[in-house]
Amino acid sequence: DAGVIQSPRHEVTEMGQEVTLRCKPISGHNSLFWYRQTMMRGLELLIYFNNNVPIDDSGMPEDRFSAKMPNASFSTLKIQPSEPRDSAVYFCASLRDSPYEQYFGPGTRLTVT
Amino acid sequence: AQTVTQSQPEMSVQEAETVTLSCTYDTSESNYYLFWYKQPPSRQMILVIRQEAYKQQNATENRFSVNFQKAAKSFSLKISDSQLGDTAMYFCAFMKLNFGNEKLTFGTGTRLTIIP
Numbered sequence: 001d002a003g004v005i006q007s008p009r010h011e012v013t014e015m016g017q018e019v020t021l022r023c024k025p026i027s028g029h030n031s032l033f034w035y036r037q038t039m040m041r042g043l044e045l046l047i048y049f050n051n052n053v054p055i056d057d058s059g060m061p062e063d064r065f066s067a068k069m070p071n072a073s074f075s076t077l078k079i080q081p082s083e084p085r086d087s088a089v090y091f092c093a094s095l096r097d098s099p100y101e102q103y104f105g106p107g108t109r110l111t112v113t
Numbered sequence: 114a115q116t117v118t119q120s121q122p123e124m125s126v127q128e129a130e131t132v133t134l135s136c137t138y139d140t141s142e143s144n145y146y147l148f149w150y151k152q153p154p155s156r157q158m159i160l161v162i163r164q165e166a167y168k169q170q171n172a173t174e175n176r177f178s179v180n181f182q183k184a185a186k187s188f189s190l191k192i193s194d195s196q197l198g199d200t201a202m203y204f205c206a207f208m209k210l211n212f213g214n215e216k217l218t219f220g221t222g223t224r225l226t227i228i229p
Contacts, residue, residue, distance in 0.1 A: 031215065037156075043204070043219050050213045089156055095215060099165065100146050100208060102217055104158035 002026075004105035006092050012111045018080040021108045023092030024073055031095035033102070034067055034077050038088045049075065082112045115140045117207050119220035126195055127228050133180075134190045134223050136205030145209045147181065147188045148217065153201040161203075164188065192225075200227045 005024040013019055025032045033048040047057040049069045057067070064083070069075040079086055093104040116139045126132040138147070149161040164172045164181050171179050176193045192199055205220040 030213070033216065042221055045216060048216055055214055056216070091158060093158075099163065100210075100215060101160060101163055102148070102208075103160065104150075107156055107158075109156075 004092055004094055004103055006090075006105035006108050008108060009106060010109045010111075012113065013082055014113055015083055016081045017112075018078065019082045019086075019110060019112075021077040021090050021092075021110070023075045023077070023105060025075070025092070025094030026096070026103060027073065029094035029096050029103075030072075032069060032075050033091075033093040033095070034075070035091040035093065035104075036088045037091065037107075043091075046077070079110075082110075084112045086110060087112050115142070115207050115209065115218045117205055117218050117220040119203075119205055119223050121223045122221070123224045123226070125226040125228055128195060128197060130195055131191060131193050132195055132225065134192075134203050134205075134225065136188045136190070136220060138186050138188065138205075138207045138218075140186070140207065140209065142209045145207060147179075148206040148208070149177070149179070149188075149190045150204045150206060150219075151199075151201045152204065152222075153198075158204075162190065195227050197227050197229060199225065201225060 007022045031050045034046040037043045046059045047067045052069045067077045089107045091107045095102045118137045145166045147164045151159045151161050162174045178191045180189045202222045204222045206217040208217045
């Protein structure tokens with residue numbers, strides 16, 4: 001199994017540009033999570049899906065952030081327009097049922113200048 | 114809401130020694146899971162060990178073991194024969210079982226340094 005796949009691994013963009021982060025969860029996992037990690041705020045849960053349906057997006061910081069999961073094998077997190085304070089490492093993770101175990105992707109390091 | 118507390122922001126230990134990282138949690142649930150994750154300098158989040166609350170036996174994975182005290186709501190991680198590669202941030206996490214609405218609540222982490 002290839003694990004959770006994220007792309008790109010690094011992204012550098014200018015303020016005001018649109019950024020799209022991509023995630024492919026582990027096959028058979030029913031839940032998918034997007035996290036953001038910074039030194040100041042630690043690890044934050046942004047949004048999660050179960051069976052492709054968004055369950056809780058209360059962690060999404062503002063309307064500039066949006067996430068979709070059009071099918072069981074793909075999800076995107078979009079930031080439009082991006083701002084320097086969005087600079088962080090963004091993780092995608094998927095959750096296996098019974099026994100429950102959550103696996104993280106390698107993360108996308110986003111830098112907004 | 115559940116909370117997870119890791120009271121040791123930083124720890125260091127000599128190589129080959131044993132170290133214990135503390136974690137406490139607050140919940141009114143009876144059916145849940147607990148996890149320890151390791152985040153080395155590479156930033157990858159790696160699942161170290163899992164404990165189901167209904168199991169009385171403490172989980173073990175090679176040099177890693179837990180001391181799960183359900184009544185005390187305590188879940189500590191013991192690393193035996195510590196190695197340089199164990200240097201990392203360690204996060205404790207809680208998950209209640211909720212019929213498709215499962216999510217993890219993380220502690221703030223403990224930075225562990227193994228000294229050669």
